[in-house]
Amino acid sequence: MIAIVVGAVVLLAVILVVADFGVRAYAEGRVRQAVIDNLPASVTGDVDVSIGGGPFLLQYATGTFSQVTLTSKNLQVNGVPAEVQVVAHDVSTDTSKRVPRASASLTLDQAALNSFLSIPGSNEITLGDGTVGYSGQFQVFGLTLGYDATATAAPQGPDVLLTPTGAQLSAGSASFDVSGALKAVVSKPISICVAQYLPAGVQITSIAPTNGQVTVTAEATNITLSEDALKTTGSCD
Missing domain, CATH: 3.30.300 (GMP Synthetase; Chain A, domain 3)
Known part of the structure; x- marks a missing residue:
């Protein structure tokens, strides 16, 4: 039983x-x-x-x-x-x-990101291991010089905040030291508003770039x- x-x-x-x-x-x-x-x-x-x-x-x-x-x-x-x-x-x-x-x-991936998001003054965003790369220009002594910069990315309310970590001249050379002017240009964080891409009430909590994505x-x-x-x-x- x-x-x-x-x-x-x-x-x-x-x-x-x-x-x-x-x-x-x-x-x-x-x-x-x-x-x-x-x-x-x-x-x-x-x-x-x-x-x-x-x-x-x-x-x-x-x-x-x-x-x-x-x-x-x-x-x-x-x-x-x-x-x-x-x-x-x-x-x-x-x-x-x-x-x-x-x-x-x-x-x-990097191509998809560049299709709808851009950094003011830069033609392309590049993605590295923990970094975001971008290019720009600045003027010193009447010369326009190009640079390539790297930054970390973090959410800040409705924005993505890029904090520069380094930069170098992208082309050409100068007979005088422009490192001070370059440092002053890239020391300023860049805010990119992304709220228009997010449903209302949604908040970004982390941004993790790796090589190419x-x-x-x-x-x-x-x-x-x-x-x-x-x-x-x-x-x-």
Whole structure:
């Protein structure tokens, strides 16, 4: 008798696990299709969805999923390729409710970054290991001299703050010392407003350049994950 009861319990557990897995996979597929169907016209690509946390059926019964992860390695935004991952926490089954906390990471290569972002006075941004490179010009004694500079990048509110770490003359030579003038020019941090690229309420938390690409992470609280909300961006006023 005990063996029969134990066998029945094990069988029931297996059935629940299989059912939970199947329902979770079905729900992930539905969410994935809904996300793809509601992407703005300027955004194309495929998206993978993963619903994490404990047993799916229990989460569904409580009306909240502890973690929902959206991942895309081939997304294009206005033709710019990007790798994107969004992690939303405590997501209600009622899609009209706000998400208490969400984070995202965006990875762009150097060409993609240059297609929509620029540094005033510079023709191209270059990405190195922990550094951002740019070029510029300055005048001294009536001469216009070009330079190549490197900087670190960090978020500062709606801006990306570039703090120069070094510079050198990019071409030509002078018969006098211009190092003082060059140092004075590149000692000034550069602020680049990026609020117009971010949904309202989203804040950049880190910027990590490596050779040829950069990964930007951002966070938001109490956010609505609807098309209209995500299309409403900040401003640089």
